[in-house]
Amino acid sequence: MDVPSAADDAPDALFNQSLEKGIAVLRAFSAQRRTMTLPEVAEATSITKSSAQRMIYTLEKLGYVKKHPRTKRYQLALKAMQIGFNYLAADTLIDVANPFLSELTNVTGETTNLTEPDGVDMVYVARFVCTKFLPIHMPIGSRIPMYCTASGRAYLAALPEDESRLLLEGSERVVHTQYTVTDLGEIEARLAQGRLSGYASNREELFIGDMTIAAAVVDGERRPVASVHVVAPTSRWTLAEAEQRLAPAVIDCARGISNSIRTLG
Template structure:
């Protein structure tokens, strides 16, 4: 048995998530059930049968059948061409497109990312912070790529990735410990960080340097750097990262060559602090 994880992706779906809102009179459990069925595909490797959708979503087969039927009619789900089960429908892409084009931070980031990619000529990504995972929202590949490294929406752990460590560097130590303790620490390679001490070592180095530099965490040949994107209050909301190949770069040369460009790009995309209204400003 392979002792390492693959790059399939990290699901955000929790079958019991709707229970947190059971006392909310405006919360529609029917919507939650529908999202549960759609979210079943997050960890799938192939089309899913009705039984598999029911099991993954935590619903009974009858409720799953009605939801699947409705989603098929609305174009949100489709049958596999070889009739092996169900797949997400084309209209799911409309929603992903709307998210990317309407998100203010991603609007700011697009020209910055294009210019960064032009200058570094390596893979450039932007990820969004989602607790124990980061989710890729913009991806600009290089000449060396695996398929998963080109897909928008792909998610990877926060604790062992360049973007994730950059994000963690802007959080309090106790919050970092909580995220690591709730993460699946199964390694992706023989070099993947697998404990809190290792994470904190990288966090401290990132705080001092201004950007993270990690090697061989997800892929055995990869060196990657990350710099945090922050909101107007200074809280991390995402990261920009650059990835290269260790056959062409050392960690030090990669950092020296591109670190300042990366940090400047992340600062440009970050939200500016809100200006004071002057009520607390000292008199001139």
């Protein structure tokens, strides 16, 4: 057994705690906390009021945060979008995937998406929207949990089993609807099925009326790096119809993206 050394507990001399606090302040703003007072910022980030004041002042001077002139409450400024946009602009996977997603939308007649993993979530990074009604709006940058979504399960199924189990064990596995599967054994059984079929599915486990079919995008080392999924609303599709008619096209799309990114490496 490895014995932790003193160096393991030593402070990281290169780690900038002030930068950490500044990023924490930016991340504290959300749909649940659209605006905050200074004490609310301190509470949301678990830092002192004086630290929160320094962070907010600096972020405001840099243009990432602004204060309402009447209410004196702080909120994110438009410039905060620049950081996320720069990621999207620099991500070559998105450039490679876009033509394939466009073709998938043309073939299926439904909205298609590309998501990438971050922790125990998948993050929307690209989309081609169909003209038909969609029950759920998920903007680029939205996060969805891996354990109960098709894109997440497709990604997990493409990982070694020990790695996928660690991610599942690290997930809260919250019940979102009456259809949400949270049992670890049942989720892993679905992952095993996904490894055999090449795709994963989700029927109203995150949102009522929302159903998706997904397949993993893998790199040259056969490691999953993203997932492609097509939205099949329950108002237009049964799960059996979606798996029969959409899954082959989703698998082909993910395979095409995978083959293309291997040539870039």
